[in-house]
Amino acid sequence: MTTETKTIGIQSLQIGLNILEILAMEKEPLKFTDIQNLTSMTKSNLYKYLSTLSQFGLIYRNPHTNAYTLGHKLVQLGNVALGQSSLIEVVIPYFKKITEKTNLTVLLAVPTKKGPLISYILSADYGINIGAQMGTHLPLSSSTGVVFSAFEKDILMKEWEEKELSKFNESELQEFQGEKEKTRGVFFASKTEPLIKHVSSFSVPILNFNHELMGAITIVGITETVPKSADHLTGQYVLIVAKEISEYFGFRK
Template sequence: MATATKATGIQSLQIGLNILEILAIEKQPLKFTDIQNLTSMTKSNLYKYLTTLSQIGLIYRHPHTNMYTLGHKLAQLGNVALNQSSLIEVVIPYFKKITEHTNLTILLAVPSIKGPLISYIVSADYGINIGAQMGTLLPISSSTGVVFSTFEKNVFMKDWEEKELPKFNQSELNQFQDDKEKTRRLFFASKTEPLIKHVSSFSVPLLNFNHELLGAITVVGITETVPKSADHPTGQYVLNVAKEISEYFGFKK
């Protein structure tokens, strides 16, 4: 009988997470000495961990009291995780209906530090290579990228945009700005074969009560089957679905 091997974890990461758990359990600001007593770490080692965790925003050191609490980055990551989880639960029945109605593949892309991230897919019956799968990051040149650049307000997504824009030449940049203006008016972005030949897409935003971007619905298929206009019946159908989902999260146009 084969013996199961236990995967080896990263000890330094486990120590850092342990510090975060201690701050969460104590539910009050802690002094350096408090954390040292609870972790039994040496002063020099603990100082390195606290400095690193502070630099990335996972903990906060008050400049006057020198006491430590959980940082803003944890709240930000927690909110993203909650939004993604609840958003996926909401869109599942809608995506099945869209696929049945259009016979096209439907993607849900959500914000991440590195750009729009595919977090859910409902594939059409016929098999085509759409150039993306769960966990794929979509470029700014895609229809999803246009929607994110148009509606996303978070600073970390603006950093993504600044890294992506230099990939355009001047002509492409002018076209991209035109696409954004059109998308802002119509809540609809279309791209012909942005990633793979013969495969095109269009995207529409999902927004909340603060007009913040929760994600984007992207419809993908063979170029001839994907509408390029928001006036097309398929485009209107998906826009109405997106409107209904957005209204669930409190959005009012």
């Protein structure tokens, strides 16, 4: 007989955090009645929570409109958290686990106006020429490029995408659009790399709390060793890793 262990939490703290999440998700100032409708709390209880959160700078009430927004303290704490954990610092231990488990090369690509930029590479022990190094911009026709096209919202990246798409013929455009739509659904793209023959890759996105693309994890290896489907055990493993990293930055699917 197994005993289920339940996580014990502080209910009042959970309620306070819920109010903060509501203010964050609505993305516009909310009045007292708006928050009450969204939380179903009594007026007296809600007033106590809002007063306490205001005292600590976690929320702010505009004295002219009486509407509430997130407070300066959260911005301060967020900046400290970001300063303590850059994306590269966070991914390094995960990348080590990936290479140990798969014996494949793993790289991190981040957004720039010139396209996905390789900002970190951890090579497999046997080594492989992937046709790129740190500082290389990857093309739209790569698995990383497909992930960036599927999830990147930055208008500067869209200019890069349009420039890249102008190089495609009609059949290539149709094929790419199909890959892009599929990638949005499964969070996974695979390709035979355009940079060098006999090398393939697959990529998965890293997203933040606002569902914005922070970067992509790309696994590279000899074509025969790289899975082409998210259903493959290696693909599933890397997807789980990407999900953990994304959740660290506040992502919730």
